[in-house]
Amino acid sequence: MRAKITYVVTAAVLVFYFVLVGSRGVLLIEHGTLITVTFGVAVLVLPAIGVWFLWKNTQFVRRANALAAELDAEGGLPVDELLRTPSGRIDRASADAVFERRREETEDAPDDWRCWFRLAVAYQDARDTPRARKAMQRAIALHRATPSGDHATASGDHATPSGDHSSPSGV
Numbered sequence: 001m002r003a004k005i006t007y008v009v010t011a012a013v014l015v016f017y018f019v020l021v022g023s024r025g026v027l028l029i030e031h032g033t034l035i036t037v038t039f040g041v042a043v044l045v046l047p048a049i050g051v052w053f054l055w056k057n058t059q060f061v062r063r064a065n066a067l068a069a070e071l072d073a074e075g076g077l078p079v080d081e082l083l084r085t086p087s088g089r090i091d092r093a094s095a096d097a098v099f100e101r102r103r104e105e106t107e108d109a110p111d112d113w114r115c116w117f118r119l120a121v122a123y124q125d126a127r128d129t130p131r132a133r134k135a136m137q138r139a140i141a142l143h144r145a146t147p148s149g150d151h152a153t154a155s156g157d158h159a160t161p162s163g164d165h166s167s168p169s170g171v
Helices: 002-031 034-074 092-108 113-125 129-145
Strands: none
Touching (some): 002 034, 034 113, 092 113, 113 129
16 A cells, blocks of 8 residues: 555656646746747656656556456465575575566467466566566566457467576576
C-alpha cells in the first residue's frame, strides 16, 4: 500500500509540474516573437515527453499488478525464501540461487508468462532492475498473446531469460 501511495503522490507532483511548465510554454508562444515562440514550443516538448513517460509507466504497473493478482489467484506467486542479512537486506548468494532456479524454469517453458513473472521477481530480488523490467515486459506480452489459461503463444519469439550472464550478479 505504501508503494501505491508513493506512486500516486509522485504522479500528482509530476502532473502539477507538467501543467506549470506547459503554462509557461504557452505564455512564451503567446508573446509572439520568433525567439519566444521557439522557446515556448521547446518548453512544451518537456511536459509532453513527461506525460508520455508517466502514462507508459502507469500502464506497465497496472499490467504487472494484474498479472500478480492472477498469479496469486492461481496460487503461483513466488514464495519469499530468501535469506536476509541482519539489517534485513537480501543475501546475494541466496538471491543468485533462487535466480538460477527461476532461469532454468523459464528456459524449460519460455512461452509461459508465469515463469517470466517469477524470473522478473528474482531479478528484482537480485537488484537487477533493468532485467527485471524486461522480464516483466516479456511476461506481460506473453500474457496478452495467450488465450486465458494457455501456456503457449502464437508467436515464435523466444527471448533468453538470462541474457549474456549466468546470474544477475554477473558471476
